[in-house]
Structure formats: structure tokens, C-alpha cells
Amino acid sequence: MTEQRSGTDSVTLQLTCPACGGQGAFATWNCIDGTRTPELRQRLLHDENLFFYTCPQCGAKIHVETTCLYIDRERHFMVWHVPDPKTAVSLGDVYRYLGEADFSAYRCRSALTWGEWREKILELESGFDDRMYEIIKYSAYQLLKPDQQKQLPLEMYHIDYAKDDGNAADLALVFMEEEKKGQGYVYAVTAKLLTMTQELYLPLLQKVTPHAGEGKFERFSYAWAGSFMKYVLAAIQQPNQAEYRRLVTYWLETLGQEVFHADLTKK
Ligand SMILES: [Zn+2]
Structure with a gap:
């Protein structure tokens, strides 16, 4: 049996609390494989606290958005959450997370915020x-x-x-x-x-x-629709x-x- 490698890749970030200046660790992901770790897909779509960090020193709740790739292997799409548009994402990173080379059949999208990311996944799951x-x-x-x-x-x-x-x-x-x-x-x-x-x-x-959006991570957002309709x-x-x-x-x-x-x- 071939190993079903999950592309889900967790990462721990060291954060400085903007409220009290205290240090703490925040566990998040570089890549979420929604097909092979369905419990993470559930949390991504339904758990508002997933991207909140609670400071261990003062208890402040901070929204942390980091670059993360979401993949659906059954419906063949990928949505890259890239909160800083200056961050370069590439197919090279995709290969590194997923250990495969052919994603030509995938629809590739990017999203700026967590809300847009979730919305995009819902849209692409709808068919x-x-x-x-x-x-x-x-x-x-x-x-x-x-x-x-x-x-x-x-x-x-x-x-x-x-x-x-x-x-x-x-x-x-x-x-x-x-x-x-x-x-x-x-x-x-x-x-x-x-x-x-x-x-x-x-x-x-x-x-x-x-x-459009084939092999290249494009952002089809509200602003995109606005330009298109104009x-x-x-x-x-x-x-x-x-x-x-x-x-x-x-x-x-x-x-x-x-x-x-x-x-x-x-x-
Ligand atoms: Zn704090």
C-alpha cells in the first residue's frame, strides 16, 4: 500500500504580545490538507478561535493571520491564504508540502483574509x-x-x-x-x-x-468582481x-x- 502522505504542516511561532510585551508560543499551520486531515477542515470552516492567540501573561486575545495553503484533493483545488500580498508563494512550496509534482488539474486561488479564505473554500466545494x-x-x-x-x-x-x-x-x-x-x-x-x-x-x-487560476494562484475576490462588472x-x-x-x-x-x-x- 502506498503511503498517503498528508500535506498538513504545523508550525509553532514565537509571538510578542502587543498588549503587555510578554512572550508566548502559538501553534498554527503552513499547510492544511483538507482531504487527509478532515478534522482540520472542520475547524478551519467552523472554529472562529482557530486563528486567535491568547497571551499566557495577560490573557489578551490576538487575531493572528499567517500564510497557509489549503488543499482539497478530491475536488482538486488549492486556496492559499496570503495575508501579506508582498509574500511570494510558489508551486515549489506546494511540492515541498505535498511531495507531488502534478497539480495541473487544480484550480488555484489566493485569499487575503481568513474570512475570504473560508468563503473561497465554500465556493469551490459547492462545485x-x-x-x-x-x-x-x-x-x-x-x-x-x-x-x-x-x-x-x-x-x-x-x-x-x-x-x-x-x-x-x-x-x-x-x-x-x-x-x-x-x-x-x-x-x-x-x-x-x-x-x-x-x-x-x-x-x-x-x-x-x-x-485563469490554472497553475497560478489568483485572487478572485469582491474587488475582482467589481472591476469585472465595471x-x-x-x-x-x-x-x-x-x-x-x-x-x-x-x-x-x-x-x-x-x-x-x-x-x-x-x-
Ligand atoms: Zn499579553
């Missing part, structure tokens, strides 16, 4: 193209009125499981209320909407950036794009109906 979730997430937020955006801040807006059963194919947009801690609105992202989004935008994405909305203003403009307008109306279950009043 749909993660870029469609990002386009839907970005565009749905643009449909809110300014006072609603103020009440439901962007920093707290995220993608999560639609229900407590944690069904991978069943994700939702979650808008959290700023004033009321832990309260918010959950709107399911339907398969119908994902399919429609893909039909409309995938041909364009394949034309503009073919082979490009689309500018392009459809061209006189020869009347048909595409009609389709994008219809998609935006459907998005409003599907997500918010309401007809949007046209401006």
Missing part, C-alpha cells in the same frame, strides 16, 4: 465556478440602497451555508446588521441564478482571461452591444428577484 459567486455577491450589494448599505456594512457581508446542515451546494449571501450583533439577512444563491450568471459571463471571462457595464454602452445590454439588464432584474424575492424598481 460551481467561484467567480460566479463573486459576481453575484458584488452585484447584489450594488442593488441595495445607500441607507441599506450603511446598515449592512460591506466588511460584514459574506457568503456562507444557506442552512445549518452545511450542504456544500446550498450557499447564501449573508448581510449582517451593524447595530444588532449577530443578526442579519440570509438570501439563498439559487442554482438557476448561478447557471444564468455562468451562461452570461463565462464566455466573456474565457475570452478576456483564458486559463468593464461589462462600460462595454454594454457601446451601440453595437444592444443585445448584450438587454441580457445584462435582464440578469440584474432576475438577480434582484431571485435573491431578494422582489421586483426592483427601475431607475
Whole structure:
């Protein structure tokens, strides 16, 4: 039997507490193999305390985000959490953690924050193209009125499981209320909407950036979706794009109906 080597690689960091200056050790990971250490996948997705360090001297709780690669060998994706964009990550590191050489079939992504990292793993586990979730997430937020955006801040807006059963194919947009801690609105992202989004935008994405995220760790985030949609909305203003403009307008109306279950009043 061949040895099933786990790529999970733990590391202990020496930290200086910013509150009291005391020293302490924090155990974390350089790489998490979600397939071969499923208990760590569970903690990464569900344990908010996983990346908090508690100072042994004064008890201060500090959020520690370090560079960590997540791999799913069954669904063939990798998401590299790189909190400092200046940190260079390479396929050489992947080989070192995983002891294998061929990851050509993998979708490769990077994420800046722990929240974005978790969100990206959920999106890629769902089986749909993660870029469609990002386009839907970005565009749905643009449909809110300014006072609603103020009440439901962007920093707290995220993608999560639609229900407590944690069904991978069943994700939702979650808008959290700023004033009321832990309260918010959950709107399911339907398969119908994902399919429609893909039909409309995938041909364009394949034309503009073919082979995106293949063998290269790319960040398809909210900001990425914003740039892409600005490009689309500018392009459809061209006189020869009347048909595409009609389709994008219809998609935006459907998005409003599907997500918010309401007809949007046209401006
Ligand atoms: Zn301390």
C-alpha cells in the first residue's frame, strides 16, 4: 500500500504580545490538507478561535493571520491564504508540502483574509465556478440602497451555508446588521441564478482571461468582481452591444428577484 502522505504542516511561532510585551508560543499551520486531515477542515470552516492567540501573561486575545495553503484533493483545488500580498508563494512550496509534482488539474486561488479564505473554500466545494459567486455577491450589494448599505456594512457581508446542515451546494449571501450583533439577512444563491450568471459571463471571462487560476494562484475576490462588472457595464454602452445590454439588464432584474424575492424598481 502506498503511503498517503498528508500535506498538513504545523508550525509553532514565537509571538510578542502587543498588549503587555510578554512572550508566548502559538501553534498554527503552513499547510492544511483538507482531504487527509478532515478534522482540520472542520475547524478551519467552523472554529472562529482557530486563528486567535491568547497571551499566557495577560490573557489578551490576538487575531493572528499567517500564510497557509489549503488543499482539497478530491475536488482538486488549492486556496492559499496570503495575508501579506508582498509574500511570494510558489508551486515549489506546494511540492515541498505535498511531495507531488502534478497539480495541473487544480484550480488555484489566493485569499487575503481568513474570512475570504473560508468563503473561497465554500465556493469551490459547492462545485460551481467561484467567480460566479463573486459576481453575484458584488452585484447584489450594488442593488441595495445607500441607507441599506450603511446598515449592512460591506466588511460584514459574506457568503456562507444557506442552512445549518452545511450542504456544500446550498450557499447564501449573508448581510449582517451593524447595530444588532449577530443578526442579519440570509438570501439563498439559487442554482438557476448561478447557471444564468455562468451562461452570461463565462464566455466573456474565457475570452478576456483564458486559463485563469490554472497553475497560478489568483485572487478572485469582491474587488475582482467589481472591476469585472465595471468593464461589462462600460462595454454594454457601446451601440453595437444592444443585445448584450438587454441580457445584462435582464440578469440584474432576475438577480434582484431571485435573491431578494422582489421586483426592483427601475431607475
Ligand atoms: Zn499579553
